[in-house]
Amino acid sequence: MTKQLFKALGAVGLVAALVALSVPAGAADMRAKIPFSFKVNGKTLPAGVYTFSTSQTSLLVRGYGDGAIALTNRLESRTDNQAKAIFHKYGDSYVLRQVWTGAGAGRDIPERRRAERELASFERVAIPLP
Template structure:
């Protein structure tokens, strides 16, 4: 009976350890020196933590504790690992829109859908023939 109890405890401990290993969070940090938009919400420049977890890998959380801001975004995964870690922003007439997260950890590499606000900003700059459209890369810490 004692052996059966010991085996049951061993199995339970193994399952608990495996469950916590599967639910690990993936996080990166970045200093963003400009205001930027995610899902139609403008976030101030600051030090951001960006993460997801294995239970909902398509949901990204972007937060700056010092400024008390946080936003969640649904992403499109990109299962190709990048050579380096960076955020990619689209810039239209001085407005920045978070577009991609590229990491060496393929579970964090993703694209953010283009928001209505970004589509509008892009159309406005094209209509005005402004040549201020380009991608801006920020290194992740």
């Protein structure tokens, strides 16, 4: 009985955390059709239409029936004002690395050290976000 109660409380806590992250204060959601499967924070998401939401410390990527959350670092640029998603391509795999919201603001997803060692070279791919 106690185990079931802790499981239920854990599930409620997780849902509450996801709801709080899905509506970041002062940030606009951006949608884009991503034509290939890609990884976010180690999770593989299929090709499709995704909504990108940013907060001060995280990025929420939501698709139809699937999504991922990643902790991020803030980026700024005086010259880059276009909203876009930046992917690194490792062979046939794509990894989401940055999301730019326009007006020179963006979020960077730090690469995992293990992934960096395993995948020595990459190609940068940018997908415009409307």
